[in-house]
Amino acid sequence: MASRCQRLKVYVKAATGNPCKLGDCPFSQRVLITCELKNIAYDVKFVDLDRKPEWFLRINPEGRVPVIKINGDYIPDSDIIVDVLEKSYPYPPLSTCRNITCRGQNIFPAGMAFFKSKNPRCDGTESQFVCELDHMNHHLCNEGPYIAGQYVTSADIALAPQLYVLQTALAYYKNWTNFEQFYPALNLFMKNMYALPAFMQTAPAPEVVIQGWAKHWSC
Ligand SMILES: N[C@@H](CCC(=O)N[C@@H](CS)C(=O)NCC(=O)O)C(=O)O
Numbered sequence: 655m656a657s658r659c660q661r662l663k664v665y666v667k668a669a670t671g672n673p674c675k676l677g678d679c680p681f682s683q684r685v686l687i688t689c690e691l692k693n694i695a696y697d698v699k700f701v702d703l704d705r706k707p708e709w710f711l712r713i714n715p716e717g718r719v720p721v722i723k724i725n726g727d728y729i730p731d732s733d734i735i736v737d738v739l740e741k742s743y744p745y746p747p748l749s750t751c752r753n754i755t756c757r758g759q760n761i762f763p764a765g766m767a768f769f770k771s772k773n774p775r776c777d778g779t780e781s782q783f784v785c786e787l788d789h790m791n792h793h794l795c796n797e798g799p800y801i802a803g804q805y806v807t808s809a810d811i812a813l814a815p816q817l818y819v820l821q822t823a824l825a826y827y828k829n830w831t832n833f834e835q836f837y838p839a840l841n842l843f844m845k846n847m848y849a850l851p852a853f854m855q856t857a858p859a860p861e862v863v864i865q866g867w868a869k870h871w872s873c
Pocket of ligand 1: 669678681682685701717718719720730731732733786
């Protein structure tokens, strides 16, 4: 068990242009939701990824967030962090088996490729993204409402923040709003997840997502 006298520190992305506000990093939100659901007392530190401070690069030379500080150790990478939190704070249990946690892991990279593509119909990025969404919609329709069935697990906590930023950025920049019409089970999953207090308290504002994704749009 983690020592209760040391508060956990969570280093997350700051909003573009506002180093004191929560930024649009779905991996950071994943860790924050996990802390909220496990009732872990924690402090948040915002990291300006556009101008990475020296102190942060000393903590994590890779320069990525999220990172946690637990019992004096700095731990990067949301996959590793949620495992550490599960072991240190076992209640309520959120973990599920590896092959379930992996479900949906291709949605975010496929969505990002579709978002960045200037010719998604021809280069296959749209059909790849649609295929990933179809898979997940089908799975949730048959075995949902959550990825592992009746209860929220770490698999949902990993996927929902990714869907949130994709949905926000795709609607704004590409006028792509197909979740409700074509993926009803996935759309219901998103609504359920977004309605959790742990999600609402840790989600970046839509305008922060839109600003954060401007750089992907212009590249
Ligand atoms: N696999 C990592 C991915 C973390 C990641 O890519 N974080 C992004 C922000 S969302 C980052 O720190 N990028 C570095 C940069 O923008 O310079 C995890 O799950 O934590």
